[in-house]
Amino acid sequence: MKRNFNKHKEFNKWYEDVLQYAKIVDKRYPMKGSYVIMPYGFSALKKMKSIMSKLLDNYGHEEAYFPLLIPEKIFKREKDFLKGFGGETLRATKTFLHELEEELIIRPTSETAMYPMYSLWIRSWRDLPLKIYQTVNVFRWETKMTKELLRVRELVAFNESHTAHATAEEAEEQIREAIMIYKKFFDEMRIPYEIFRTPKWETFAGAQYNYDFFTIMPDGKAIELGSVINLGQKFAKAFDIRFTDKDEKKKYVYQTCYGISEREFGVAIALHGDNKGLRMISNLAPIHVVIVPIIKKNKNNKKLLDYCKKIQKLLEKTKCGKYKAEIKVKIDERELRPGEKYHDWEKRGVPIRLEIGEIEEKNKEIVVVRRDTLKKEKVKEKELKEFIKKTINEIDETIYEEANKWHKKMITKHKTLKDAIKTLQSKGGIVSVRWCGKENCGKKIADKLLGSAIGYKENEKVEGKCVICNEKAEHWMYFGRTY
Numbered sequence: 001m002k003r004n005f006n007k008h009k010e011f012n013k014w015y016e017d018v019l020q021y022a023k024i025v026d027k028r029y030p031m032k033g034s035y036v037i038m039p040y041g042f043s044a045l046k047k048m049k050s051i052m053s054k055l056l057d058n059y060g061h062e063e064a065y066f067p068l069l070i071p072e073k074i075f076k077r078e079k080d081f082l083k084g085f086g087g088e089t090l091r092a093t094k095t096f097l098h099e100l101e102e103e104l105i106i107r108p109t110s111e112t113a114m115y116p117m118y119s120l121w122i123r124s125w126r127d128l129p130l131k132i133y134q135t136v137n138v139f140r141w142e143t144k145m146t147k148e149l150l151r152v153r154e155l156v157a158f159n160e161s162h163t164a165h166a167t168a169e170e171a172e173e174q175i176r177e178a179i180m181i182y183k184k185f186f187d188e189m190r191i192p193y194e195i196f197r198t199p200k201w202e203t204f205a206g207a208q209y210n211y212d213f214f215t216i217m218p219d220g221k222a223i224e225l226g227s228v229i230n231l232g233q234k235f236a237k238a239f240d241i242r243f244t245d246k247d248e249k250k251k252y253v254y255q256t257c258y259g260i261s262e263r264e265f266g267v268a269i270a271l272h273g274d275n276k277g278l279r280m281i282s283n284l285a286p287i288h289v290v291i292v293p294i295i296k297k298n299k300n301n302k303k304l305l306d307y308c309k310k311i312q313k314l315l316e317k318t319k320c321g322k323y324k325a326e327i328k329v330k331i332d333e334r335e336l337r338p339g340e341k342y343h344d345w346e347k348r349g350v351p352i353r354l355e356i357g358e359i360e361e362k363n364k365e366i367v368v369v370r371r372d373t374l375k376k377e378k379v380k381e382k383e384l385k386e387f388i389k390k391t392i393n394e395i396d397e398t399i400y401e402e403a404n405k406w407h408k409k410m411i412t413k414h415k416t417l418k419d420a421i422k423t424l425q426s427k428g429g430i431v432s433v434r435w436c437g438k439e440n441c442g443k444k445i446a447d448k449l450l451g452s453a454i455g456y457k458e459n460e461k462v463e464g465k466c467v468i469c470n471e472k473a474e475h476w477m478y479f480g481r482t483y
């Protein structure tokens with residue numbers, strides 16, 4: 001049997017090994033930076049997508065679909081956006097037989113696909129606010145090292161929301177709502193996070209300002225989880241999105257957008273797993289309970305298998321966990337030694353394993369093994385359902401608690417730049433130092449740390465002086481090495 005990797009010390013190997021072994025992705029697809037999401041992985045990803053869709057639906061967003069291809073002329077309308085995305089955007093110019101009449105762009109994100117339509121749809125103040133989202137694939141020609149689910153060329157679960165409002169205040173209000181939605185989403189995903197206001201020079205291309213959610217991966221690097229962006233009126237002006245207000249005047253709308261992708265699934269895998277492999281939380285798990293029948297060779301096992309089916313029926317569709325996931329039960333009848341099956345499902349992160357042999361069947365007492373502690377317990381059949389529900393809940397909580405502990409440990413404040421440098425070098429994470437608010441100083445700190453400026457928290461109090469220029473500090477500024 002292959003050895004397990006240490007998640008924190010050998011994170012890259014651990015991650016690759018788990019994704020492959022747990023059948024989340026297959027990266028043998030014959031194109032660099034692309035891979036296949038396998039059924040087990042896709043099933044969990046689908047659950048993640050539906051967590052987000054439900055939240056957006058509940059807050060008055062409507063789902064739609066806009067085309068993959070965007071005419072080049074339209075893609076180029078907003079200049080900052082073009083500057084920001086131009087370098088990684090693919091252009092389609094010909095078929096095998098002929099040149100296209102008009103060059104087409106494969107969406108790297110959908111502002112320029114949606115907003116020409118917004119300009120047609122929005123006529124009056126009565127059409128506002130408009131809150132639309134879609135979950136689609138987008139393509140970005142990454143030149144940096146790609147990594148399955150975390151940094152990829154084709155995002156397949158890109159969930160982007162785009163809203164339009166009559167006033168700047170309403171757009172601000174939408175930003176607050178979006179932040180709340182994302183908080184709920186990451187809580188449901190059991191991913192600890194920090195919210196930062198992005199410094200001006202790192203702001204989304206074409207935006208007024210944005211907030212980013214960040215967490216820290218097991219290797220100590222920070223990773224952006226999602227962005228909430230106030231676009232102001234720049235796109236409205238570039239795409240002529242105007243409405244007649246109550247005072248009969250024509251006005252440009254104010255816009256916001258926010259997005260997440262399968263990256264969050266990759267982060268959940270990384271944060272929730274342990275050295276033995278994956279650990280699925282209840283609202284992402286494709287399978288919650290696996291039953292391993294202890295089959296005797298050359299014997300009639302029908303009675304045993306029937307009993308396993310009875311147990312499956314007993315548990316299936318019971319609601320479990322804080323977010324009321326429906327329990328899915330699988331009976332593993334493969335012709336393998338039980339030990340191999342145990343190892344297999346442990347690595348794939350199924351929360352509960354039941355071992356049922358002749359004795360268990362006879363005594364109506366089942367061996368229950370939980371994935372987090374691997375503790376074995378015998379449980380009477382009539383107590384099984386409640387026991388499983390309770391245990392799955394406990395497993396969720398343990399996983400979340402461990403992730404939170406790690407997160408808290410990895411965010412540190414420092415009096416001196418030297419201290420921050422030392423910490424970032426030795427253990428990584430996100431470090432913060434006092435900063436005057438000037439771009440120049442922010443960039444200098446980032447350079448010295450060999451990291452990037454992640455952002456600051458608007459309401460966080462700070463006293464003292466900037467670690468670079470010694471002028472009065474405006475914020476605690478956060479830095480890290482990022483994905």
Ligand SMILES: [Zn+2]
Pocket residue numbers: 435436437438441466467468469470471
């Ligand atoms: Zn300064």
